[in-house]
Amino acid sequence: MSRDIKPDLISRRVFIKRGLQTAGSVCLGGLGLLSLQHLQGKSSVWQIDPHKCVQCGNCATHCVLSLSAVKCVHAYDLCGYCKLCGGFFPPDAVNLDTGAENQLCPTGAIKRTFVEDPYFEYTIDESLCIGCGKCVKGCSAFGNGSLFLQIRHDRCLNCNECSISRACPSGAISRVDLDTAYLLKGE
């Protein structure tokens, strides 16, 4: 009796297995086709929209890298080359010189050089910048807003979910096209 059933049983099992194989491939293919509609050939990268940024300081602390991939960028075209720079001096600076106690930047990453009376040039030493945005806040509040934060792509690991974007209170960090990898001010 059992011998009569066995071949039938196996063929049924094989039939079910083949059916599920086909169903599985159809499902995979269907899912693939569906997602193909949203396909974009190129990869994208994370970037900060400087017009949305509120300079909260999270960029310095929330990057997965111990030294954040976010750095301050200077749009020289917008800069007023002020003698009294809101991004360089804290509001309560004692002397307007380059003494450490008179600098807003916690790491002294901004270099102040005399150009001609009464103009001073401010450049950022990226190796020192930690992306805290203190100077950006000062420049936006008292100056032309020529300093702004950007994700530097030589440092960014392009995580699947940017850890800073989760902590960003203003939703300023989003994925942008590879061609427009920087959202620069004053362009």
Next chain:
Amino acid sequence: MTRQRIIIFLSMILILNSAFCFAADRFPRPEFTSDYQKPQIISPLPEASWIDYLDMAVLVMALTLASWLALRKRSRNGLFVLSLFSLAYFGFWRSGCICPIGAIQNVTLALFEPGYTLPMVVLVFFFLPLLFALFFGRTFCAAVCPLGAIQDLMLLRPHRIPAPVAAVLGLLPVIFLGAAVLFSALNSGFIICRLDPFVSFFRFSGEFKMIILGVLFLLVALFFGRPYCRFMCPYGVLLSWVSRFSKWHVSITPDHCTQCRLCENSCPFEAINTPLPEISQTERQAAFKRFRLQIPLLIILFFSAGGILGYGLHIPLSKMNSTVSLAEQVVAEQLIQKETTLASRTFHESGKTLPQLLQEAKDIRNRFRVGSTILGFFIGLMFCIKILAVTTRRPLRDYEADRGACFSCGRCFAYCPDEHERQKLLTDQPDKIYESIG
């Protein structure tokens, strides 16, 4: 008099307005008399897009090689070397992103969020291992996945996990998968990436608690094989579903099983099914009769319990969404004078109104109500299937790899005497055989 006042007032408003709107023009741009040249803004370029193509090519080659090594060459050493390469390439050099495990979320988000575009490399990384699993089983796990490789390396002294414990823990990846799909479908974060225990090692930098989690997983991996793969990996769930129906699969024996039982304890992941005699027709009918009421009852019970639980949990789950949590925070500030947060202060400064925010949060919560109920049904169904799977077993004649659970790592090959015959290892000195087993 009044007209003058109005004019002064209006001009004040205009001046104030211009100060806010044109903050970038407070100071005029200088006109230099010296020959000063403004420096250029340096913007270092991101990785070239050919790296994406290299990644895809390496993935295809690694999967092909892993399948060939596991199914045709039957070489554990080859798989081991390949897994070292994958750990170095996909793990340390490419710093763990993008991986197929995380790509689940991108694909889900692309299917549910019309504005989200899916990069080609993510799509390929998600589908290719599944496609290979449909033909060759989970060869991706064997030697391509860097997360699997780092745990496999740590396996020092494997211990058995009691079957009931393993069965219960085995449900965790299913829950994790469901939750990850829910959150990414509703654009509320990529929890798989947040809870990736090994990515901080690959980047040599990360949050302290994630490094601790990674170290814990590696410590467990010393004694219990691949804890992340077996009890957490959501992609492993998809692979095991597909692998069950794979066209080909690794077999313990190269020829035919002699039932020598030598391989019985060889698998550190307990993925070998032991033979089970066929029960008679009458016995089967009796068993069916005994459980014919319980099984449908159980299915209905778990299915509905899951749905109810999912529905009940939609409010706490929706707090994962930043808009919902912000709305709750703002409302709490007004009602119970809760302390403000950075996000709520930013919201107040943004000029968006509270009704707008509340409406957005309500819409998202409504979507969560549907999504988390579906998630509950899904998890309930998975519980039913698990219970049925552990209570019933198909008769089996030979020792076979469990197609769902087997990582195709090839550790069992060396235990089969037929394998020794195939490799012409059999000599007059039995010591040599034991040496090769190690």
